[in-house]
Amino acid sequence: MEQGDCDDTSQSAAASRREYHKRATGRCAQSRRNAMSATHPHHDFAFRSRPRSAGACIVIGTLIAAAACGGAAARDAETLPGRTRPLFEHKWLHPRDLEFSENRFTPPDSKSALVVTPSGLRAFVIPDTSERVVQITAAIPLGRSFERMNEIGAAELLSRLLSQQISDRLGPAFVGRVQTDQDVDLTRFTLRVLAEDWQPALTALLLALRQPRLDGAAIDAYRTGAGFARQTRGLGGPAFRPSVELARMLATHPLAPPDPGLTVRREAIHDFALRSLRPSAVTIGIGGGVTRDSVQRELQSLTAGWRTPAAAAGLVTAAGVGKATSDRFRTIDEPGYTTWIAAGHPMPTTPPADEAAVAVMTEILNIRLNISTREIRGLANATQLQVTGTIRHDGLLHVRSGARPESVAPIIHFSLQELARIREPGGAPTGDELEQVKGGLVFGKWQGTLDGARDASATYASEAARFGSLDRLMKWPQAVRAVTAEDVGAVARKYVHPEIMGTVVIGQIDKVRQARHPRWPVALDDLMAAARR
Template sequence: MTFVRDRQIRAAIAAIAVSVFASGAHAVIAIQRWVQPDGAQVYLVESPAIPMVDVQVDFDAGGRRDPQDKTGLASVTAGMTSRGVRAHGNQPALDENALSEAWTDLGASFGGSAGQDRMSFSLRSLTAPDLLARATALAARQIAEPAFPADVWQRERDRSIAALKEAETRPATIASRAYNPAVYGGHPYGRDATEATLKQIGVEDMQAYYTQRVRACRAKVSIVGAVTREQARQMVSTLLARLPAGGCSGNEPVVAEVPKLDAPRDIRIPFDSAQAHVLIGQPGYRRSDPDHFALTVGNYILGGGGFVSRLYGEVREKRGLSYSVYSYFSPGLHEGAFSIGLQTRPDQAAQAVQVSRDVLRQFVADGPTEAELKAAKDNLIGGFALQLDTNRKLLGNVSGIAWNNLPLNYLDTWTQRIEAVTVADIKAAFARKLSPDTMVTVVVGGKP
């Protein structure tokens, strides 16, 4: 049976891209939205061509909610939900091996993870009625009844600490751990889990955090696949039925905003390596910011467009200072960082930093040319269909719409919004968001 299901899954996955492109890159993507009786918000795209469904359940339980002395709590809590479920009624407990085998027998997959803003659970299953019902029921157990076994956590904590120690021997990790707190100024976005914070976390902390944050009324559920609205409604009811009821009417603890930088910071960390690692940046913008499209197009021109970006042209092509150089924004519920990154020979680091700063300063002052703008629009719009060419990619977009409270027609109007961006829009948006003279610069590499 498992072999047959594996063949069905492979066939379904192979057919997804065909079905998407056959429907046309500019087809309307109808997103339905409703609120369940328990308060969960549901976003559904019916995609009947493939007998498969992808589901993502998001909660406001990401790293921004971690206590400072227990940074990493959200991430390890989400990971531990796959390490076994408790007994419930006449249903026996399942340890991590039995749980893994149960998912394999169903030919389905389920897992949890946590980022800065949200804790997410993802389910993928074929939609044959018996399989889907069993997969949904098992997912409901894993969401609501994680066992958090203490012995497994001890093992996982030891593994995590060993991995952290190994990572801290790499210049990229050292650069990131210096850069993040300098950019975010004490905000949770700038904190990284350490050996000390992981040792502060016990299974009782996971249980308390999970009970408080993971509730049906806090859920945003995104669904893409071969299910009707009524089937989706029933799925969500089953998925969330075992979670604690209510508990969402009180005032939420407010997470402070990212503080502005009022002066530049230059951090140099000696490290014996062939390449110096460079990061330059500052707080950027929140995902809800109306400048999002102008900043997206502008950053493609500045450093997000790979070989065709200004930074690449000046740093790599003209001067040969780095194999690659890039820039990006990472917006979230709070102001995620704007960053420029590159690697270069330690003796060239000062020049590479100066050239990158000069390119950025000129771009913020003058904006792009009309030719750069047209090329960026052509590339972004031409590649848009590739963001939607599988159900899983479409689910990622739908969950982003749900999480950020974007309009339901966001995907249908995306190309028009990109096309509408002007040189003046980009220049104004970058001038509002970036201050080249007050950025953080981190260089890891070179002799003391």
């Protein structure tokens, strides 16, 4: 750098620019004069300069190549295999070395929150005077796992009829939100209203459950739907199409949703409603800006005289049956940039003794799948393992993902590798993995469902409707903390079987078959052939 190139605080910006332009123009003119002189035939030095110029070019080229090689080597030394980004050097502490204040979280007292009406209806009321919103949740054992063979489709139809009746009773002036969520064994109707509107909302909800209008014309016109939604982003919930198609390929009702286009008889809906909508089967959760005494009076008034009919039978959970199929690979052609994937197999009902270990195993596998397919190889934004089986009913253990055509086969390949690895002694979870997952399950998920009046009341209602009490919920942290690496390996060998997994791929199948990833060229046709052996 020349002295004149340095900043001069006493010189104005405009003068600096003029001086810079003058020097730059002078250098360019001198360069042009030298170039013209080098080619002029009347100067002897022009012929002597050529060897020096060639030699200089060789030296400069050598230096540039060496610098490039050195830079590439330095970059390679700063990256992990498969990564494109350099390592970030930092002085952060390892999570195990961080010090936190003791977690003193205590869930709301469920005993003081419980209200039982003379009709047998249970409610968990958790007041919070600082809240301006009230959430009312009705949890009902209403799902396809309770359908008899002549009632297939009744659970979805009944939940639709009830949801419509709740909205009708609330009226067009209602300000709030009504939401219906249906699992295989439970349906939740959730109303969120302002604190001054909780009484008419509770009235509309309970009257719809107590006096359901089972319109014959609506029942006759009903047909079961496709069971899935068009996937555009994310990995969805129960309507994720690859998972629905996988369940239909490998199992029967109730693990698989009903086939589209089925009708439901009026008698079937009546019998199903009689069993499901009993006051002793309904559990209510109310949290937010209410008082316990006012809610108790309203509940007793609304449920007075509500009795369980003598003809109402108890609820019995139906068991799904696995299908014996030699073809465990299915492709569905569908337009779209992203190809969606589900790979898995049916999972039996989990004994209570294995439940915590299965939850820990699931979270560990989710971490490993994310590292294998996203962090190391960049194949997908997300790859998830979902286990829908519980201690009450069968389910589906499966991996979900979505990616570009060239990444589909590698995702399936490396996901199955991770599922197989956790079954082996060399794939046992490390101490860090166990601590991370246990902390997430207890301080993240469990505590999150009980933090606040609205969430806690809804969680208590759902748990009591499913299991009859809150014992399992309150003992969950201790059960999770007691899980060992040996427990995880044992449940992995018991429940995870990559060799029998079925696979569903939905997308532009021709492109997926032709595509090859430049670094992991796994072919979809090879995976399909292996699945059919």
